[in-house]
Amino acid sequence: MEFVMEKVKEVLMILPNLIGYMMEKLKEVLMVIPNFFGYLFGKLEEVLMILPNSIGYLLGKVKEVLMLLPDLIGYLMGKVKEMVMIFPNMGGYIMGKLKEVLMVLPNLGGYIMGKMKEMVMVVLDSVGHMMGKVKEVLENLVGYMVGKVNEMLVFLQKSNLIGYLMEKVKDVQMVFEKLVRYLMIKFEEEFPADTRAEQLHHLLVKYVIPIISLVILVWFLYYFWRCCWVCLQKVIECCGECLRFCWKCCFGVGQTTVKMMKAPGVEGLRIPRLPFEANPAAYFRSLRFPPLLPLSKPLLG
Incomplete structure (x- = not known):
């Protein structure tokens, strides 16, 4: 608090000098203002003295423009008349050129149609030539493939490969039938009809269920090992x-x-x-x- 009071005292001691300095500067500004206004009024008088001469100069220039305006209007009217006189000739020229174009247009259309017909004919000839070539290639390819198939068939007929294969298929079929017949006989011998249900139940309980349990256990152990x-x-x-x-x-x-x-x-x-x-x-x-x-x-x- 004492520090603040000391600073306030210092400010109060400096304040009179500051106010005096500001008053001196204000007096200097007030002394300069009359001279400034005198300078402004002097310049304004000079402008007012020059203004009549400027207005007279501008009015003279306006009079000169007004005196030249009739001549300018006459010149423009003459040019307009010349253009109006030239316009019929220009219209006749344009119409003549238009007639020439219309006369040439039928010949141009016939020429274009002829060229289009020639292009169409060339395209048709090219397409026909290409189709002929494609047809020749396909005929040659089909002929080659048919010849190869015929050669294979002749070879198979000469070598009797198909007959040999059919005999082997028949042999396999006979062996399979014998195997099935033998298995059926053995099944009938091992499992008679009167005790078949009991034997199958005994086989299921004694062998099938333990094998399935063993498979599940092996799978579980493998899964445990992996995870x-x-x-x-x-x-x-x-x-x-x-x-x-x-x-x-x-x-x-x-x-x-x-x-x-x-x-x-x-x-x-x-x-x-x-x-x-x-x-x-x-x-x-x-x-x-x-x-x-x-x-x-x-x-x-």
């Missing part, structure tokens, strides 16, 4: 790393040779410096999956 074994392996690896770290921390193994550092992002934890410097990205990536991964590879390398 869960990797995760289990990671968990076992992380547990092993944790045990190694606890062993080193508790028994002091390697504390004198391995340089340690503060773990970034984890308060109160120290990790080996060399593994972190070798692969810092792996350490920061392991922080996203606590609590196992941050304590495994980033800590011990």
Whole structure:
């Protein structure tokens, strides 16, 4: 508060001098104003003295223009008359040229139609020539293919390949029929009609259901191997790393040779410096999956 009062006193002491300075400047401005107005009035008198002469000059120029105006109007009227006199001749000239064009137009139309007919004829000839060539190529191609097919048929007839194949098909069919007949006989022998239902039920319970169960178990184990074994392996690896770290921390193994550092992002934890410097990205990536991964590879390398 005392500081503010001191500043107010300083301002009050300076204020009279400031007001005096402003009054002096105001007096100087008031002394200059009469001279300024006198200069303005002098210039205004000069302009008023020059103004009559300027108005007279302008009026003289207007009179000269008015005196020249009749001559200009007469000149323009003469030019208009000349154009009116020339216009009939120009109209006759234009009409003559138009008649000539109309006379030439039928001949031009006939010439254009003749050229169009010639172009159409040329196009038709070209298309006919192309169609002939395509027809020749197709006939040659079809003839070549038919000849090759005939050659193959002749070869098959001479070599009796089709007959041989048909005989082999018949042999296979006979063997298949014999096999089916033999299997049916064996089925009838092994499973008589009177005890067939009981034997099939016994076979189903004794062999089919265990085989299906074994297949399901194998499939489940394969699925477990594909999906869960990797995760289990990671968990076992992380547990092993944790045990190694606890062993080193508790028994002091390697504390004198391995340089340690503060773990970034984890308060109160120290990790080996060399593994972190070798692969810092792996350490920061392991922080996203606590609590196992941050304590495994980033800590011990």
